[in-house]
Amino acid sequence: MKDVLRIECSRRNLQQVRDFVRGFLSRRSVPELLINQVVLAVDEVVANFIIHANGEDEHQFIDLELVVDGRVLSVEIADNGDTIFLPAPHSAPDLPEYIRQGRKGGTGMALVNRLMDRVEFFTRDHHTVCHLSKHLV
Known part of the structure; x- marks a missing residue:
């Protein structure tokens, strides 16, 4: 089972x-x-693509593809901008230190890595792609 969605790179599309x-x-x-x-x-991940990879340029778009095969969900998120967005590998952030410093941001991808079974970023045809997977058991 598969479904796809295309959105413009705008935060207002995150609810969609x-x-x-x-x-x-x-x-x-x-x-x-x-x-x-x-x-x-x-x-x-989509918010990162919108904000960091595409600078909220509404002329750019992001494609999402959701596939369930058995009990495994695969999510592919691909942008169509000219900027390659490959986040650095994340270790668990030092949350007490972040709080002490009053930092905002920087913990999102660490959270994604904890929530999903697999997180991969790569490029395809000069565009950034993120593949997420999760066992639905």
């Missing part, structure tokens, strides 16, 4: 992304906890 992922998984009787985890992870 969350609704799309939630609806796709709800129709497959996925437990609510897993739905929430996947929605949060996809939202974070």
